[in-house]
Amino acid sequence: MGSSIEFGLICRDAGKVFIRATSSVIPEGHEFKVESQIAGKKRPCLLFLDEAKNNKIDKISWILVAPQYAKQNLVFSLVDSKGAIISSQEKTLSLEKVKWVSRYNYRANREAAFEIRNYDTERDFDLVRIDLYECISDGEKDIFHGALHIQNDIKNTVELQCCSETGEVISSDFVYMGEREEILASYSSRKYRKIFFSIKVNKNAHLRVFQVLDMDSGELLRGFKAIEHDQYEKIEKESELYSLNAQVDPGYHQWFIEHRATPIYVKAQREYCFPQKNKFSIIVPLFKTPLNFFDEMVASVKGQSYEDWELVLVNASPEDLALAQWVNEETKKDSRIKVVTLESNLGITLNTNKGVEAATGDFVCFFDHDDILEPDLLFEYARAIESDSEIDLLYCDEDKLLEDGFYSQPFFKPDFSIDLLRNNNYICHMLTVRKSVLDSLPKAGSEFDGAQDHNLTLKVAEVARVIHHVPKVLYHWRMSASSTAANADSKPYATIAGIKAVSDHLERLGIKAKVEQSRRPFTYKITYDVTGEPLVSIIIPSKDAVNLLDTCIKSIIEKTTYANYEIVIIENNSTDEKTFDYYDEITSRYEFVRVIKWDYEFNFSKLMNFGAKHANGEYLVLLNNDTELLSADWIERMLGICQREEVGIVGVRLLYKDDTIQHAGLCVTGGVAGHLNRALPKGNWGYFALADAEQNFSAVTAACLMVQKSLFNEVGGFTEELAVAFNDVDFCLKVRESGKLIVYTPEVELYHYESISRGEEDSLQKKIRFHREVAYMNNKWAAYYMAGDPYINENFDMTEPYNRYYRLPHFG
DSSP states (O other), X not given: OOSOOEEEXXXXXXXXXXXXXXXXXXXXXXXXXXEEEETTEEEOOEEEEOTTTOOOSXXXXXXXXXXXXXXXXXXXXXEOTTSOEEEEEEEEEEHHHHHHHHHHHHHHSHHHHHHHTTGGGGTOTTSOEEEEEEEEEETTEEEEEEEEEEETTOOSOEEEEEEOTTSOBOEEEEEEEEEEEEESOTTOOOEEEEEEEEEEEESOOSEEEEEEEETTTOOEEEEEEEEEHHHHHHHHHHHHHHTOOGGGOTTHHHHHHHHSOOHHHHHHHHHOOOXXXXXXXXXXXXXXXXXXXXXXXXXHHHTOSSOOEEEEEEESOTTOHHHHHHHHHHHHHOTTEEEEEOSSOOOHHHHHHHHHHHOOSSEEEEOOTTOEEOTTHHHHHHHHHHHOTTEEEEEEEEEEEOTTSOEEEEEOOOSOOHHHXXXXXXXXXXXXXXXXXHHHSOOOOGGGTTSHHHHHHHHHHHHOSEEEEEEEEEEEEEOOTXXXXXXXXXXTHHHHHHHHHHHHHHHHTXXXXXXXXXXXXXXXXXXXXXXXXXXXXXXXXXXXXXXXXXXXXXXXXXXXXXXXXEEEEEEESOOOHHHHHHHHHHHHHOTTEEEEEEXXXXXXXXXXXXXXXXOOOSEEEEEOTTEEEOOTTHHHHHHHHHTSTTEEEEEEEEEOTTSBEEESOEEOOSSSOEETTTTOBTTOOOGGGGGGSOEEEXXXXXXXXXXXXXXXXXXXXXXXXXXXXXXXXXXXXXXXXXXXXXXXXXXXXXXXXXXXXXXXXXXXXXXXXXXXXXXXXXXXXXXXXXXXOTTSOTTSOXXXXXXXXXXXXXXX
C-alpha cells in the first residue's frame, strides 16, 4: 500500500463515527478496502472517496463511516485485481477517545465536521437501507417490524442482525415476511428488493447497530443502521404511546376529571322534569364494611342528581356494633335509606336476595359496599329508560379507585355482546334490572357465590327485551387488598361458580356445550357441540405461489380432525407450469380436493361468489392460500358456533409468522375498518384481555371465516363492486343487517403469511380503486358509521391507526 493510512478530522453523530482520512495513490487495477473487526468478527464499516478533497496527485482523501462501538479494530487492505491482499494496516478506534476528539472538532472545526457528518446518507444508492416501521414491547425484548432495501441483483437469502456497543449480537428470531420489487425513485429505472421483516432485539444496550448478513456467502452487505440509547428510548416511547390502551394509560385520571359531569350539569339534571319517574332500589350487602368505605359509599348515593331512589342496606354482620350504629344513623337522616338486618351471614347471593325482597322500586341496582357512584349515574339510567321503555337491563362503564384517590384502569365496554358475556362477566357494574323481570326469575342459591352477578346477568339476558349500555364511567370499583378488583385470586371459588353459571345458562337455552376455565381467572372457554356432520367446503382462491398453497393444504390435511370436508381451489390466472403440475398431483391424491378455474380478472368478491356457487358443502370456510392451520379442531370449533341459530359468521385469530397478531376482530371505525390489536405479541392479550376473549364484532376478516351457504346466498354473497378492499367488512355488515351475529374466537389460530406491508396502494390505479372502494363503503354504510360500531366504545380514539388499540384520544 506504500504509505500508511492517516486519520484527520473525526466527529460523531447518531451512533456513527465519521473520519476524514488520507492514503497514497492506489495503483491501477487495485482496490482499497476497510472492515471493522471486534473479537475476530467482522462488523460493518463504510469507506467513500472524498470527492471534495481529492485534488492532490500524491494523496487520496477518504471518508470513513463506522458504528460507535466501544472499541473496534479497523483493518485497511490494498487488494489487487485477483482479490489478493497486497498490504494491510490496522488502527484501533476507541469510543472514549472519539468522544473527546469529536467535542473538540465541533468547537474548533465546526464547518469541516458538519461537512463529513452523515456523509453516508446521500452518497451511495448501493448501500443497504434499513427502515424500522414499528417497535412492539415483548417482555425483555422488543419486536421490530420493518423493511430492507437491497440491490435487485443480490438474489441470496439475507438476514438482519442487531449488535450492541460491544459488537455482540443481541437480536434473535429474524423472520422473513415477504418481499416485492420496487423502483428506487420515480425518476430512476433502478430496481431493488424490498424485504419485510420482523426481528427481536434485547432491551439492555446503549447502542444498537443493525447489519445485514448474506446467508449464502457469510459476508455483510454494505450499509448499517445505528441507534443510540436516547434515540432508541424515543422510538420505544413513541411506539408505546401509539398502542397505549386505556387500561394502562397513566393520563386516564386527568382524562376522567375533564370528562365527568361538572357541577353545572349535575345541577341541571336535578332540575330536569321526567314525564314518568322510575324508582331505583339500590341493594348493598354489608359484611364488616370498613366505616370510611361505608361513609363514602352512602354519600355517593345521597349525592345522586336523580332523587327517586331507595338504598337497601343488607347488614349480614350485626355483631359489628360500630357498623350497625352507623347504619342506623343513616336511616334516621334519610327516609329513603332502610336496613335489612340478618341474624348471620348467609353468603353474598342469599344476602342479596333478602335485599331484593325488600325492594319497592321499578328497577333494582346491585352495588358493592365499598364502591362509589358518580352523581349522574341514576340520571343517565333514567334518561335511557325514558327514551326506551322496553329496557330491562342497564350497565355502564367503570374504573378502579386506588387507595390514593386516583382513578385508573377504565373499562370502556362494548354494547351488549352475548358471546363476551359467556366468556366473562364484562357487564359487572352497575348492573340494574327491571324489578318485574327479577321477580319472574327463580332465586339463585349460595352455589353461585362469587359469580352471583354473572349468573343473574345471564338469566336476565335470556328474557330481556332491551339491554342498554351507558358509555360513561359512572362507577368506581375500589381496589383494596381483599377486593377482587385488586386480586383476582382473592375468590378462587368464584371461577367454579362462574362455570356453573355459564353451563346452566346454556342448558336453559337448550345449547349443548362444554364450559371450562379459560386462560385467565373468571373467564370461560366454551366448546359448542356440533350437530350432525355437515359437509364443510373450504374455498381457497390461488394464483401460482405453489409453496404457500401447499403449506396451507398440507396443514389442513395433516391436522384437521373433522372428517367431512372438501377443499375447493379457485385457480385465478396462474402462469407457472409448476402450479398446474401441483393441481394435478393434489387432486389425484385426494378426491376431496377440487380445482375450479376462474378465467377473468382478479376480483376477490367475484372469486368468492364463484367458489360458493361450486361448493357442495352446507357450510363454507373462506380461506386465504397464504395461511397455515395451527388448531386441529378448527372446523369443529367454528362449526359449533356457526350452527347456533343467532350466529351468521365466525372469524378466528390470525398470527403473523413472528407470532404477533394480524387479526383479532375488526372495528368498523376510522376510514372504513381497523384490525384490532394488530402487531401485539401473541402473549399480550391487550385491553382487558379482549384479544383473547370470544366475543361479537361488527366484522371479521375473510382470510378465514365460516358462514352457512344458505345465508351466504340469502345476503347476496360478496359485493362485486368491491374487488379488493373491504369486501369482507361489507359482507359482515350485510349479515349483521339480516339479524345475525358475527363471532370472533381466539380458540382457533392460523398463521397468515400476509406481508406486514399489506394494504399499501403503491400505484396510481390502485390508489384510485382504493378510494372508490372507501367511497362505496362510506356511502352504503353511512348510517352504521354515524351510529358508531356497537362493539367499540365511543370514548376510544376512532382515527386510524389508533382505533386498533382501545386508546384514549388525548395524545396527539
